[in-house]
Amino acid sequence: MEKITLSKIQKIAELARIELSEKEELLLHQQIDRILEYVDRLNEVNTEDVEATLQVTGLSNITRQDEFRPDQQLTPEDALANSPQKKDGYFLTNPVLT
Amino acid sequence: MKLFNLTVSEALDGLSSKKFSSVELTKSCLQQLRQTEDNLNAFITVTDRDALQKAAQADKRRARGSELPLLGIPVGIKDIFCTRDIQTTAGSSILHGFVPPYDATVVQRLKTAGAVIIGKLNQDAFAHGASGENSDFGPTHNPWDTSRVPGGSSSGSAAAVAAGQCLFSTGTDTGGSIRNPSSFCNLVGLKSTYGRVSRYGVIAMASSLDCPGVMTRSVKDQSLILKIIAGDDPYDATTLKQKVPDYMAELNKNDLSRLKIGIPKEFFVEELDSQVSGLLREAKAQFENLGHQAIEVTLPHAKYGIATYYLICLSEISSNLARYDGIRFPYSNREGNCVGDIYTQTRGLGFGTEAKRRILLGTYSLSAGYYDAYYEKAQKVRTLIKQDFEEVFKQVDVILAPTTPTEAFKLGEKTDDPLEMYLADIFTAPVNLAGIPALNLPCGFIKKLPLGMQLIGPQLSEVTLLKLGHQYQQLTDWHKRRPPTNNNVKRNQTP
Numbered sequence: 146m147e148k149i150t151l152s153k154i155q156k157i158a159e160l161a162r163i164e165l166s167e168k169e170e171l172l173l174h175q176q177i178d179r180i181l182e183y184v185d186r187l188n189e190v191n192t193e194d195v196e197a198t199l200q201v202t203g204l205s206n207i208t209r210q211d212e213f214r215p216d217q218q219l220t221p222e223d224a225l226a227n228s229p230q231k232k233d234g235y236f237l238t239n240p241v242l243t
Numbered sequence: 244m245k246l247f248n249l250t251v252s253e254a255l256d257g258l259s260s261k262k263f264s265s266v267e268l269t270k271s272c273l274q275q276l277r278q279t280e281d282n283l284n285a286f287i288t289v290t291d292r293d294a295l296q297k298a299a300q301a302d303k304r305r306a307r308g309s310e311l312p313l314l315g316i317p318v319g320i321k322d323i324f325c326t327r328d329i330q331t332t333a334g335s336s337i338l339h340g341f342v343p344p345y346d347a348t349v350v351q352r353l354k355t356a357g358a359v360i361i362g363k364l365n366q367d368a369f370a371h372g373a374s375g376e377n378s379d380f381g382p383t384h385n386p387w388d389t390s391r392v393p394g395g396s397s398s399g400s401a402a403a404v405a406a407g408q409c410l411f412s413t414g415t416d417t418g419g420s421i422r423n424p425s426s427f428c429n430l431v432g433l434k435s436t437y438g439r440v441s442r443y444g445v446i447a448m449a450s451s452l453d454c455p456g457v458m459t460r461s462v463k464d465q466s467l468i469l470k471i472i473a474g475d476d477p478y479d480a481t482t483l484k485q486k487v488p489d490y491m492a493e494l495n496k497n498d499l500s501r502l503k504i505g506i507p508k509e510f511f512v513e514e515l516d517s518q519v520s521g522l523l524r525e526a527k528a529q530f531e532n533l534g535h536q537a538i539e540v541t542l543p544h545a546k547y548g549i550a551t552y553y554l555i556c557l558s559e560i561s562s563n564l565a566r567y568d569g570i571r572f573p574y575s576n577r578e579g580n581c582v583g584d585i586y587t588q589t590r591g592l593g594f595g596t597e598a599k600r601r602i603l604l605g606t607y608s609l610s611a612g613y614y615d616a617y618y619e620k621a622q623k624v625r626t627l628i629k630q631d632f633e634e635v636f637k638q639v640d641v642i643l644a645p646t647t648p649t650e651a652f653k654l655g656e657k658t659d660d661p662l663e664m665y666l667a668d669i670f671t672a673p674v675n676l677a678g679i680p681a682l683n684l685p686c687g688f689i690k691k692l693p694l695g696m697q698l699i700g701p702q703l704s705e706v707t708l709l710k711l712g713h714q715y716q717q718l719t720d721w722h723k724r725r726p727p728t729n730n731n732v733k734r735n736q737t738p
Contacts, residue, residue, distance in 0.1 A: 149607070153607075154603065157603050157606050157607050157610070158603060160606050160610065161561065161565075161590075161602050161603060161606045162565075162568075162583070162586040162587050162590055163587060163590045163591050163594065163599055163602065163603070164587040164588050164590070164591030164592075165591060165599070166591075169596070169599070172596075173596075173599065173600055173603060176600060176661055176662075177600065177603060177604055177607075179662055180553070180604060180661065180662055180665075181604075181607075183549075183550060183662055184550040184553065184554055184617070184621075185550075186546075186547065186550055187547060187550050187551065187554070187620050187621060187624055188620075189547075190544070190547060190623075190624050190627065192620060192623035192624060192627070195623040195624075195626050195627060196623070196626055197619055197622035197623050197625070197626065198622055198623075198625040198626045198629055198676075199451070199622065200451050200481070201437050201438075201451070201629065201677065201678025201702075202437060202438045202481055202483060202678070204438070204480070204481065204483075204484075207480035207481075209477065219344060219345075223344040224344075226342070226344060227340075227341055227342065227571060227572050227573055228570065228571055228572075228573075229569070229570075229572075229573050229574075229575040229577070230575075230577070236570050236571065238570055238582045238585060239577060239579065239580065239581050239582045239584065239585055240580070240581055240582065241581060241582050241583075242580065242581035242582075242583070
């Protein structure tokens with residue numbers, strides 16, 4: 146039995162904002178299904194009363210003073226330098242349409 | 244002795260005793276690069292002019308008495324590390340043309356120490372892979388046999404050092420990406436304790452697992468360089484506060500006591516390649532000859548390592564790769580009508596298949612209705628895997644394990660089945676889940692191809708791992724061998 150349907154894959158691709166060709170959809174569907182079947186084995190493990198490990202360092206709430214330091218500044222020019230399109234110191238994009 | 248075959252320590256000795264200059268050393272590496280690069284494809288960007296300039300500066304500084312620890316030593320930087328004013332792609336088309344305005348902390352520290360950057364090294368795109376075949380810039384080839392993979396994802400990092408295109412390289416290890424190619428290319432690769440080395444400026448793959456590090460020809464080199472790159476960084480809140488030991492000084496004490504070495508029975512099953520287990524058995528015997536004691540131990544959740552790793556890793560990947568939107572980076576598809584089209588088309592065209600596969604799986608695993616069953620479940624099994632290691636380290640000081648299930652395989656051999664490629668991480672990934680350190684050491688050859696083994700220790704046990712590794716390297720000389728590409732002699736040169 147399939148672990149995931151093709152239409153679910155298409156929905157996920159939409160969520161992840163990735164346009165897939167039909168060929169890619171079919172290939173990825175097949176491969177992802179197989180991988181999901183493999184990871185299913187985790188259901189054999191009893192994790193009742195087990196805490197999730199979110200991070201391994203044991204550190205928490207590392208803070209710094211909220212102060213401006215000129216040597217830590219990125220100029221607007223630097224910040225925009227890698228953008229494919231800019232205008233008047235802003236990123237330029239296509240219109241936001243729904 | 245060709246200069247490009249030296250270790251970093253040997254090169255530093257040669258430079259300080261004026262046997263050769265940094266310029267000569269750098270030229271030797273660059274020449275070797277030119278001669279071998281058509282067959283290896285280890286680099287994405289070569290910065291030869293700048294390297295020679297920096298080498299010349301290093302020579303001047305040395306003449307004026309500078310004693311910077313890596314002064315004039317040629318290094319290759321995995322393309323996942325941001326380098327100021329040098330293109331940085333992480334091996335992916337979607338970052339083609341990206342020139343960072345800053346250096347990663349690791350890069351900064353190496354530059355401050357005087358190292359000379361030869362260029363940016365090829366890798367599986369976004370570090371997704373265990374062979375180098377997922378690079379959008381063509382696969383890297385193994386210098387020991389160019390029909391084979393060098394391992395991944397730090398594929399170029401391994402091939403370049405093995406071939407002598409540079410004397411050491413930087414890499415990252417999220418599920419094995421430093422140790423795996425080190426195993427396939429006869430190098431020493433350390434994945435240190437998570438948080439020991441800053442991730443600032445390292446293009447993120449899985450933030451709870453990524454560990455930057457270096458790949459070297461000897462444990463001595465590894466010890467020298469780890470001290471330089473490790474340590475608390477105000478730019479990375481997950482870096483550990485504990486003081487960084489002087490690893491070289493520790494090594495030189497030669498005071499390693501009798502250790503208990505754990506042999507996990509789940510890693511040495513019937514199915515393990517007999518030549519691999521043969522080499523590991525020889526290594527075990529050598530450790531016993533050195534006075535250490537081998538004890539069988541158990542890691543009961545070992546068989547869930549890959550499933551756990553991939554669910555967590557892919558979930559974090561889907562989050563980290565959301566930023567590639569065709570707005571802030573040069574690669575962009577603007578053919579559509581609205582901003583949503585920029586996202587979907589840029590990402591559809593710019594990401595390779597493996598990246599897409601991982602993003603989709605990760606998105607699914609984190610989505611409403613599936614989060615508990617997949618991501619949270621995996622994080623709970625992660626706790627059990629971490630506890631398995633903690634239990635074992637109550638009985639032993641280090642664990643001996645294989646690094647890779649086989650020696651380097653042929654290009655194309657595993658590309659049809661992504662799952663088969665994922666299983667290559669079977670001995671390395673659990674270590675990342677637990678956040679503990681592991682050192683790959685060359686331990687022999689299978690049909691003229693190198694193979695490495697792992698020494699795994701509890702958190703912050705790098706001193707023990709390096710000392711034990713150094714002991715092993717004083718007894719064996721696998722790490723001194725160089726691939727056939729390094730013996731070639733130009734027609735007008737005396738051998």
